[in-house]
Amino acid sequence: xxxxxxxxxxxxxxxxxxxxxxxxxxxxxxxxxxxxxxxxxxxxxxxxxxxxxxxxxxxxxxxxxxxxxxxxxxxxxxxxxxxxxxxxxxxxxxxxxxxxxxxxxxxxxxxxxxxxxxxxxxxxxxxxxxxxxxxxxxx
Numbered sequence: 001x002x003x004x005x006x007x008x009x010x011x012x013x014x015x016x017x018x019x020x021x022x023x024x025x026x027x028x029x030x031x032x033x034x035x036x037x038x039x040x041x042x043x044x045x046x047x048x049x050x051x052x053x054x055x056x057x058x059x060x061x062x063x064x065x066x067x068x069x070x071x072x073x074x075x076x077x078x079x080x081x082x083x084x085x086x087x088x089x090x091x092x093x094x095x096x097x098x099x100x101x102x103x104x105x106x107x108x109x110x111x112x113x114x115x116x117x118x119x120x121x122x123x124x125x126x127x128x129x130x131x132x133x134x135x136x137x138x139x
Contacts, residue, residue, distance in 0.1 A: 035113050037063045055079040059122070068133070069110075070118040077124045086130040089121060094132045101134045111136045 044061040051057055055076045064070035075083055082088055101107050101117060110117070120131040 035109065035115060037067070037069050037115065040069065055083070064118050064120075065116070067114060068116040068118050070120055072120040072122060074122045074124055074126070075129075084123060084129050089119070089130045089132055093119070094134070097132070097134050098139065101136070102139050 041061040041063055048061065049057050049059045052073070055078070057074045057076075059072045059074050062070045062072070097117070097119060101111070114136055116136075117134045118131060119134070120128060122128050
């Protein structure tokens with residue numbers, strides 16, 4: 001796969017991540033003592049699934065652990081095989097997701113409440129091939 005295609009996929013996924021995170025973070029008040037992640041996931045799921053780009057669909061949001069909000073993406077079968085690896089996610093997607101979470105003003109409420117965001121990637125049959133977490137404790 002050409003480098004420009006990797007960059008395109010990274011940019012699309014990062015922009016989408018920022019939009020989804022911003023949408024979810026905008027609903028609770030910054031003055032709230034705690035967040036109801038189940039409510040955030042339910043509200044998000046009302047608008048899902050959503051086609052992110054020609055290869056990626058955000059399928060669902062869910063609470064996947066204590067103070068962990070998960071987003072599950074599916075990748076189309078016609079995507080380059082390099083994408084279907086944990087290494088691709090760790091090297092190409094995770095660093096940008098960390099930076100977006102760390103610097104996006106609308107994510108402040110999540111950071112203040114130490115919410116971990118987990119990105120889960122599946123193939124079109126629903127088989128998970130990789131995931132990573134963005135934890136505010138890491139930065």
